[in-house]
Amino acid sequence: MKLEKLRVSVAGLGLIGQVHLVNYLSHPNVEVVALADTDPERRAGKLNRLHGNLDEFTKEPIALGEFRSYEDPFKMCEDKDIDIISVCLPTDxxxxxxLxxxxxxxxxxxxxxxxxxSREAIRLTVTxxxxxxxxxxxxxxxxxxxYVEAGKIIESKKYGRSLAASFARCSSRPAWSIGGAEQxxxxxxxxxxxxxxxxxIHDADIAVxxxxxxxxxxxxxxxxxxxxSVIHSRWRFRDGLIAQFEATWETVTTMPFYFxxxxxxxxxxxxxxxxxxxGLQLATEDKLVSIPLKKAEAYRLEDYYFIDCILHGKPVDRCPPESSILSxxxxxxxxxxxxxxxxGITSV
Ligand SMILES: NC(=O)c1ccc[n+]([C@@H]2O[C@H](COP(=O)([O-])OP(=O)(O)OC[C@H]3O[C@@H](n4cnc5c(N)ncnc54)[C@H](O)[C@@H]3O)[C@@H](O)[C@H]2O)c1
Known part of the structure; x- marks a missing residue:
């Protein structure tokens, strides 16, 4: 069966927009047709992969084909010759x-x-x-x-139910955006x-x-x-499982990103x-083993999965919006x- 080509656009060509753009450019059933960004250089397609804390990517320039360019992402939404918009803009x-x-x-x-x-997020799923x-x-x-493999082991209950969990995700403040960490x-x-x-939210979403x-x-x-800039949090689940989380944005720029x-x-x-x-390790009564896993770029798998759901009319059940809203x-x-x-502290 010959599959159609989907016409894709990316709104926001910063750190993560460039990651997704590269993936779309490599997909056989995708044509990148439009880009939106307020930055004229990026809009013109002069993209040099940003690094941020995603060190799996190189800094080679991105080779783009022909595309329509928009300063205003809302205007791009009205472009009739676009099937998909990838929203990689600032969170607000x-x-x-x-929508x-x-x-x-x-x-x-x-x-x-x-x-x-939450109200805005629910409106998106309803729409x-x-x-x-x-x-x-x-x-x-x-x-x-x-995370995928650990999820399978946990769900299988092969080693019994989960009793307790801890998660950490720490880095320096995001400084790669235009204006830097503070501005x-x-x-x-x-x-x-x-x-x-x-x-x-990455770890919260995994726990959910x-x-x-x-x-x-x-x-x-x-x-x-x-x-x-720092969160320490404890969750308790109905069956007694407790989870604790730490996430930090450190002031110092030398802080390595780890999770x-x-x-x-x-x-x-x-x-x-x-x-x-x-890598992922499993400690049992008699041994500690590393679980061999095929290395693959998670962002590419994510983008290809999304495209696949559209091409084949499948629900997004591997990363359902309802779960994202709950997290x-x-x-x-x-x-x-x-x-x-x-x-309370500042008013003492
Ligand atoms: N899934 C992940 O691992 C991951 C990693 C990083 C960022 N993110 C998320 O992706 C989003 C973008 O983050 P980022 O790190 O790429 O940010 P960024 O600052 O690097 O990129 C944002 C881009 O949007 C453009 N922009 C800003 N305002 C605009 C506007 N009004 N109209 C058009 N373009 C505009 C900027 O010029 C910039 O190119 C955030 O919500 C962030 O939380 C996710």
Whole structure:
């Protein structure tokens, strides 16, 4: 069967927009037809892959073909010759641009977090459903080999049920955006949502994927200036499982980016740390083994999966929008608790 070519556009050509763009350019059933960005250089296609903390990418220039260019992503949503819009804009623009794209009959891939409020995020899923369009939020860990494999082991209950878990995700403040760490959009909590909504949401989303909705959330944090920059959080699930999380945006630029998790099951423990070359490890009563996993670029798998769902009319059940919304709910509750406790501290 010969499959159609989907006409794809990318809104926002920063760190993550460039990652997705490269993947679309390599897909045999995709034609990149339009790009949107306020930055004239990027809009003209002068892209040099940014590095950020995604060190799996090289800095080679991106080879682009012909494309239409827009300064305003909302205008691009009205372009009739586009099938898909990939929303890679600052977070405060996600909901409005995604909504406009869906209302104009586009399929949408929107980077995480889906929105800055649950109400906006729900409206997106309702609109996608009503328009009969595919919507997926970019929770890349659903395609990250170690998280995928750990999820399978946990779900199988081969080693009993999960009793406890811990997750960490720490880096320096995002400084790659235009304007840098403080003046760029990441430095404005009303635009990025702070560390819980932007960074910790990756792990929150994994916990929700593996174990569902937590029954209790108890979060505290620290601010650097007016920015929520550290989160320590504990969740309790209905069956007694407890999970704890740490995520930080450090002030110092020398801080290496790392992430890890540990899951204690009844008869084994799963371990993963991005700094450890052993990869995903399983500790059982008699041995500690590294689980061999095929290395693949998670972002490419994510983009190809999204395209595949559209080409074959399949639901996005590997990274369902409902799960993304649930994890957004959780981090917004954490952010609320952190802000409330911070107000208590600053008013003493
Ligand atoms: N899934 C992941 O691993 C991952 C990694 C990084 C970022 N993200 C998410 O992706 C989104 C983008 O992050 P980023 O790091 O690529 O940011 P970035 O600052 O590197 O890129 C944003 C781009 O949008 C453009 N832009 C800003 N305002 C615009 C407007 N009004 N109209 C058109 N273009 C505009 C900027 O010029 C820039 O090129 C964020 O929501 C972030 O949370 C996800």
């Amino acid at each position: 623009l996600h909901a409005a641009v995604t 406009k794209a869906l209302e104009n009959g586009k399929h949408v891939f929107c980077e995480k977090p889906p929105a800055l409020t 996608a459903e009503a328009m009969g369009k595919t919507l997926m939020f970019g929770h890349v860990l659903h395609f990250w080999a170690e 760029g959009w990441f430095g404005n909590p009303e635009r990025s949502g702070g560390v819980a909504v932007d960074l910790h 994927w593996w174990w569902g909705r937590p029954q209790e959330i108890d979060a505290s944090g620290a601010f650097i200036g007016n920015m929520p 890890n998790f540990k899951v204690t099951m009844e008869r084994a423990t799963l371990l993963f740390d991005s700094r450890n070359a052993d 957004l709910d959780c981090v917004l509750e954490e952010a609320r608790q952190i802000a409330e406790r911070h107000r």
